[in-house]
Amino acid sequence: MKRACLLGWLMLALVAPHASSADAVAERGRYLATAADCAACHTQPGGGEAYAGNYAIESPLGTIWSSNITPSKNYGIGNYDEREFARALREGVRKDGAHLYPAMPYTSYAKLSDEDIHALYVYFMTEVTPVDRASTETHLPFPFNLRFSMAAWNVLFLDGKRFSANASHDEAWNRGAYLAEALEHCSACHTPRGWLMQELSRQAYAGAPLGSWYAPNITSDPVSGLGGWSDAELGQYLKTGRVPGKAQAAGGMAEAITHSLSQLSDADIAALVRYVRSIPPIKDATVQRPAFAWPGSPMPESAIRGTANEAVSGPSLYSGLCASCHGARGEGSRDGYYPSLTHNSTVGASRPDNLVAVVLFGVDRTVAGKHVLMPHFAEGSYVQTLDDAQVAAVLSYVRQTFGPGDSMNAGDVARIRQGGSPPVLLGLVRYGALVVLGIFVLLFGWWFGCRRRKLGARV
Template sequence: MNAHSFSLKSMPPAMRKLLGGALMLGALLLTASSAAQAQEQSLTKPEAPAAANADSGVKAGADTAKAATADIEAGRYLAIAADCMACHTAPAGKPYAGGYAIESPLGTIYATNITPSKTAGIGNYTEAQFARALREGVRADGSHLYPAMPYTSYAMLTDGDVHKLYSYFMNAVEPVNEPASSQTRLPFPFNVRMSMLGWNAIFLDNKRFTPDAAKSQQINRGEYLANGLAHCSTCHTPRNFLMGEQGGAALAGAALGPWHAPNITSDPVSGVGGWSDAELVQYLKTGHAEGKGQAGGAMAEAVTNSFQHLRDDDIAAIVAYLRTVPPVRDSAQTKPAYSYGKAVSDEAGLRGMNGPNEHNSLNSGAVLFSGYCASCHSATGAGSSGQAYPSLFNNTATGSHNPANLVAAILNGVERKVGDKEILMPRFDEKSYVNPLTDKQIALIANYVLKQYGNPDVQVSEAYVAQARKGGEQPALARLQPYILPAIAVAVVLLLLIAGAVLMVRRRRRVPF
């Protein structure tokens, strides 16, 4: 996109406020203060025999070591529930050493090294500094993190759980003395980290979780897990112009690059209100619920690294909480996405249509489906035995009014590991090891699948596939990025002209005629 002249007046009010705030906030200095720690006064006791003192000292030391070990193991579980591994471990990289690329709408953000290395990681962090980074998005050096690190959700974590996480990362994670392989470099003005000070003032609710006495212990636990540690809203809640989560639309579904994180409110049509408890549990533990859907993209990573490893009672608690989330209906979805389609095959009619050496024969959705999809998903669309390759009917990816997940699955493939079982659908974009497909071919396949097995009212264009290939539709703030610097330049020039004009008027008034 080329830079054109752009006036501040033509910009949205929210954008004008953001730019003004970024300029002013850039001059602020961050200060940190540490709280004084009070020492407990011990009661004076009669002096005990030396042997008795030695025995009690040994016992106290053993108890302390046991408590420390318990904290470390509890922290390990909390780190799994928070899915720290998924973002802070690059493919084929060492655990928590960073370098993983998070494709945000505003640019690529690379996760940092959070091993206890004192030279490349967080080994020098105090527990207070660790807590501030985790819950406020501020590093030990005072610089701000981007909310791709879901500190807006982790703000809910209790002091006790933060201590356990700190114990785990400092004592049970292997230090990696190399910085993350790639560093975040967002375009202006998103690279001005100080602007996050203003963003946090608007969107960060820095309050700890408080159980609701009117709700059961199970629902409270589920809310803490879903909204805090598992940070479900980070993906499943739509965002506003400034990329903050929209109030009143919690978990109602949102774009996630080329993928779409679906509505997981209790609505029976647009959300998961029509799923049984057993289906929701199965989905979270395996990434697949027969007759409903399967996990791909970021959700597949969450299943691989997090949900499948949680205790059954915690999974049940999350499900119980989801039942209480206020329903949000999407008017474009007239019936549940999983209710569309049936088994049907065009395979017989395709036999003998083309000669064995005929060129350009892959010219229809039916032929492309037969050649690229039917061997795994079957000619009838019923999927494979055991559903490692799922049915294409009664499937939320094909029955939704939004074809994002169908197209993204074809482009990027699906990969998740449950136990020792690898679930893999190959990708068909330019990185495919099978055979890359063009935008036109993917559109033909998607439209054939939608007509045969899914929502027949949905159409996929070549342009839609091309956009998904580039990472999906950009939000308004990202689309405005090329104009922001010219807008600031225009604003500075206008301010200088106005200041000059005012100065000239004042001087003229002082000159006598």
């Protein structure tokens, strides 16, 4: 009996440290998956099962559906070994050899360390619940449906180097650089892209269109970028999605804060702030004042009411649809839930894209159990559906009253409603297709003419 007890204690002593170590690795993987914002793209909004995919990513080239990355052996990554898992993350190549589109930010994940890849693999294989359900297949138009073409794109634009610490900076700065450049993949949204959809490294973090939204300049320039923000303000924004007198997160940034940034440790947030604040400034010569620096000169409510043509009058639309939350003078609510429109980066930005997108698509973010919601005014709105002319009218009033003073037209709104301006690549492909079609028509005409002449000669 004593021997059996002794043997049991010995086995427990040998197994327990191993189990504890495995649990620690899996828990680290959970944190890394959060930092990498995997859930934002691989979990369907509105109660979808974690990491089961089927999230529609509206890219300029068409809709890309995220894949199931649960350990399901039939529909997910359950049959991947660690090498195959690493290849998918770093090179954008699936187990079956098919290439992923760079909507999956593997160009950033290529910098991940071997240790972090291992922790992520352990987490997904041991802690994530398998979901046996296929995700919607992605079918982009020709020639973007030719996935093998991504092999050539990778040769040109994929830098497979792992992240290496910069000896001229301390540990906190390097941690922030690793978070921004690898896990959080900030450049994937905030860096302009070339005509082949590659990131333009010389303009890193200078701001870029993102479909209907615009990811702003986050370099340290004091006018065009974040140079006018304090460390505390930037940290608060990353953690909560709002800084009164500066900005409120919406669109993709709201998703990133909800699923990822708000759940990072204070030390990691501080490291991110440290790194982002050190990004070399890139100035946009067209920007004369920081987006948050417009004080506003609101009209009195008595001057707004009774305006002629109220259906398309900016002041009247503002009074009827916006003032109840944001205040007649744009002051916002006392508790800050509804933000002020003065000193507001969305209102004062040089580009109106995000302001239009907020009206069309609303705001929806949840941080620390606090849900922030602004209704949308597009088709199906439970408040009121606004057409392009009405959106342009009310936002012209907002920009003229609380922002830089410019006007908008229905065409601006229509462009953003439809997903933003198409990329150069799409235009080149369409033009190339027309050229090929024209050549085909000419060759067919030449062949048909020759055939008719031969038939005529025989007769």
